[in-house]
Amino acid sequence: MTVRFDGQVALVTGAGAGLGRAHAMLLAERGAKVVVNDPGGTIDGRAGDAAAADKVVEEIRAAGGEAVANYASVADREGATSIVTTAIEAFGGIHIVVNNAGILRDKTFIKMELDDFETVMQVHFNGTVYVTKAAWPHLIEQGYGRVVFTTSGSGLVGSYGQSNYGAAKTAMLGLMNNLKNEKKKADIQINMVSPVAGTRMTQGIIDEKQFALSTPERVAPAVAWLASKECDFSGETIAAGAGYFARIRLMKSRGLTCDPDTMPTIEDLVARKDDIMDLEGATAYTTTLDAETRAKLGLS
Structure with missing residues (x-):
């Protein structure tokens, strides 16, 4: 059996590099039309460069796929809505929502400014809320959809100096668990991936050997599975990293x-x-x- 996404439209946030790029590339390779969302910029979210999204769109098109760019910040309500609007205007619909966008502003809790705490929450958690909220009516109306959240071991287990990031990542668990009960009879599945990947956000955090093995491309199959018609469950969290995949439950x-x-x-x-x-x-x-x-x- 070959899993395909022909005729489906997917949006991937934070798709200008790292995990998001890998997700977008794999979905496009398997036939999805993809909205590549990324405002560009540094890992702390303080700058922007449209070239990041444009480059991934060019890569997808060069490989024979279909893609368009969107440069909005998920942390802005209107910006998040525009990502869904881009999908509908460019490709006529929306079927898959991959919430991947994120930033880091790491410090121990005692040293962390509340502005940095709130900004990270705004991007990771509220950004996920805003994008999913914008897509939700379309998924409900058509009776089909796949939504993927991106959580983290920093939230599910804990890390050092990441209280803002961890809190945002764990908040998604509560959102997922409630939305899975609101899909009514529609074939809408909503799940999370907890990735370990060697990206600019983990450079220097994980050891070199693990970093080299933990490519974003080794996580992307889990996201594509959760985004596929073959995914027939909701409310699950799948750990993925270095070619390892497992179910996580409380x-x-x-x-x-x-x-x-x-x-x-x-x-x-x-x-x-x-x-x-x-x-x-x-x-x-x-x-x-x-x-x-x-x-x-x-x-x-």
């Missing part, structure tokens, strides 16, 4: 269920800490009061 321990006829105390939690914290027999977290817990509490 886990819940078996926990402590107190007597429903007795008010639990702080001391109960201290005394039974091991029961609460022990992950042996843990299951994927889908709800707090699962069927087994509800039965123990006499709720079902």
Whole structure:
């Protein structure tokens, strides 16, 4: 089976270099018409250069694909909407939304200016909200769509000096988990990729051998899979890096269920800490009061 995107229109934010470029190139290679969005500039988001998006468009066209550029910032509501408008005006629709745009302004929390915290949140999280919000009515109306968010281990696990970046990346988890329940009966799948890639944003952060192996092209197949008709699930996070792919889920321990006829105390939690914290027999977290817990509490 060969996965193709013929007749589909995809937009990829932050596609002027690195991961976004790899995603755009692969989607175009497999037949998608692609909107390459990137305002250009440095990794801290303080400058802009349209040449980044134009270069990727030229590469796609030179390889026989179809693409147009958009230079808007996802952090601006009107700019984010213009990316979707570009897709519709250039190619007549929108089917795939890959939210990849991002910047870095790393500092420890105590040294970080709130402006830098908010700017990173604005680009990563609100930018994802703005672009997805602009595309959402079109996907709902046509009853089909694929939306991909880009999260990070810095948010899901934690890193050093990236409280702004990590917070933005984890916020996407909550957005995804709620949107997956709002697609009604439409064939709209919304998922996340958690990539590890050797790009200008990770230069000097990961070791040289891993950097060399972790090319953006080794992540792009995961994004293309989540963007394809073959993706038949929502609310999942796929880790991807250096040719490794895995499913990530929040886990819940078996926990402590107190007597429903007795008010639990702080001391109960201290005394039974091991029961609460022990992950042996843990299951994927889908709800707090699962069927087994509800039965123990006499709720079902």
